[in-house]
Amino acid sequence: AQKVTQAQTEISVVEKEDVTLDCVYETRDTTYYLFWYKQPPSGELVFLIRRNSFDEQNEISGRYSWNFQKSTSSFNFTITASQVVDSAVYFCALSDAREYGNKLVFGAGTILRVKS
Amino acid sequence: EAQVTQNPRYLITVTGKKLTVTCSQNMNHEYMSWYRQDPGLGLRQIYYSMNVEVTDKGDVPEGYKVSRKEKRNFPLILESPSPNQTSLYFCASSRVTGVASYEQYFGPGTRLTVT
Numbered sequence: 001a002q003k004v005t006q007a008q009t010e011i012s013v014v015e016k017e018d019v020t021l022d023c024v025y026e027t028r029d030t031t032y033y034l035f036w037y038k039q040p041p042s043g044e045l046v047f048l049i050r051r052n053s054f055d056e057q058n059e060i061s062g063r064y065s066w067n068f069q070k071s072t073s074s075f076n077f078t079i080t081a082s083q084v085v086d087s088a089v090y091f092c093a094l095s096d097a098r099e100y101g102n103k104l105v106f107g108a109g110t111i112l113r114v115k116s
Numbered sequence: 117e118a119q120v121t122q123n124p125r126y127l128i129t130v131t132g133k134k135l136t137v138t139c140s141q142n143m144n145h146e147y148m149s150w151y152r153q154d155p156g157l158g159l160r161q162i163y164y165s166m167n168v169e170v171t172d173k174g175d176v177p178e179g180y181k182v183s184r185k186e187k188r189n190f191p192l193i194l195e196s197p198s199p200n201q202t203s204l205y206f207c208a209s210s211r212v213t214g215v216a217s218y219e220q221y222f223g224p225g226t227r228l229t230v231t
Contacts, residue, residue, distance in 0.1 A: 032217075043225050045208075050219045102210050
């Protein structure tokens, strides 16, 4: 069965600190996709990144970076030099290619609070 | 502007009073889906649709109905709402190509309270 675990319920940091959000997934399939979404206090869900299981290259986008390690079934998200605007709930999600369609299985989310 | 819209954004209703939450997308996406978000549980899929007239149950379909008569619209129907359906609901859409999974674009959410 598919499962996504975000063990960190809530993280608080001070502005300019680096912070890593952990994501561990379970799937029986060899072809799958991983996603991160951001939910700011306004409530909308914002897509951040999509990664397929065959691409283990790490990705960097500005202050954001993602570390995908199939050996440990992890897809961690790091924010460098955090800012107050990064305060949000972050969700990791998995889509298994065996499943018909695009079903996303979400983790419970990590609340990130960045204090000035 | 590419977007998914939902209406209403907020709704307070009473047990048993039928309601419909509308969802519309302007990206010509084949795939549409409904999720509910509850504290500590993340988002869970209620129903999804691969295309017009093709719908199927997600993980938590009990108490909900959907229909897909047009590609752009995917309404969520609660025939007899109960307090345990109090939640934040999201509609989403994405393209579909073979077995690849693409990012889903979400609507702004509908906060439903059933008393």
